Amino acid sequence: MTRPGSKAWFRSAGTANIAATAWLKTKAYSIDEFELLGVEREAGKPAFALMAERGTGRYVGSAFITLNQDLRERLWKRVQEHAGAPPKGMKRPATQWVKPGVIGRVKHLRGEDARYKTKKEQKPKTDDKRLISALVVPIYNAEHVYTGSHLSDLNLTMTPINANRTPGDYLRLNERPRYHYLEFDDQVRLVSQIADFKHYFSVNLLYLEKIRASNFVCRISEIFREDMSLRFAAYLARIGLPSELRAKNSTAPYG
Numbered sequence: 477m478t479r480p481g482s483k484a485w486f487r488s489a490g491t492a493n494i495a496a497t498a499w500l501k502t503k504a505y506s507i508d509e510f511e512l513l514g515v516e517r518e519a520g521k522p523a524f525a526l527m528a529e530r531g532t533g534r535y536v537g538s539a540f541i542t543l544n545q546d547l548r549e550r551l552w553k554r555v556q557e558h559a560g561a562p563p564k565g566m567k568r569p570a571t572q573w574v575k576p577g578v579i580g581r582v583k584h585l586r587g588e589d590a591r592y593k594t595k596k597e598q599k600p601k602t603d604d605k606r607l608i609s610a611l612v613v614p615i616y617n618a619e620h621v622y623t624g625s626h627l628s629d630l631n632l633t634m635t636p637i638n639a640n641r642t643p644g645d646y647l648r649l650n651e652r653p654r655y656h657y658l659e660f661d662d663q664v665r666l667v668s669q670i671a672d673f674k675h676y677f678s679v680n681l682l683y684l685e686k687i688r689a690s691n692f693v694c695r696i697s698e699i700f701r702e703d704m705s706l707r708f709a710a711y712l713a714r715i716g717l718p719s720e721l722r723a724k725n726s727t728a729p730y731g
Contacts, residue, residue, distance in 0.1 A: 615669040
């Protein structure tokens, strides 16, 4: 299996004859064993596995399944034989969760320190590869989203959502692509919140780091953070279709 976005190892062309202080750009990989939490399969999308650290069960990320057809079928059979319950609070309808004990090998990138080296350990002279900003999605009091007033500061009125009927149920199950529902532990003094993926903007990373100490409230655990990121990316990547085709092929009751 291969971590999403990974590529074969390479070295920049012509590096054999360049000066000793020049950079050799490589992809440094490692192959390690992880415990399988579950497999996510959706029609028209590559299947991937959710992996955890052996011994601790700590979620470490997802990995594309790059096995041949025969091995893929054997893996899926084993997943079905070891079907288990999802982690507490995790709602991913397309994922088949498995009981502890199924181990898989994953090829993944090593830490950033291993990716860029020079013979004199020099740092880059430019900031071309530095991240400048991040996309930020505000979260809103769930009650304000239900009433359609959460974007009132932007002079926008949204369609109300009945919290006590099916539309509200689908939202809380995170089955409405536009929204992501969040509940917090008792230690976090926040009522239920909802992220509206329709509203997002970019913020300079240096500014975020500057205000972090005085504004930090809590962090989302890794498996839930990845779930939210994937849903946000899927919403941004959606394709507009003519209304008649969308109505004919749609399987989700609410957008």
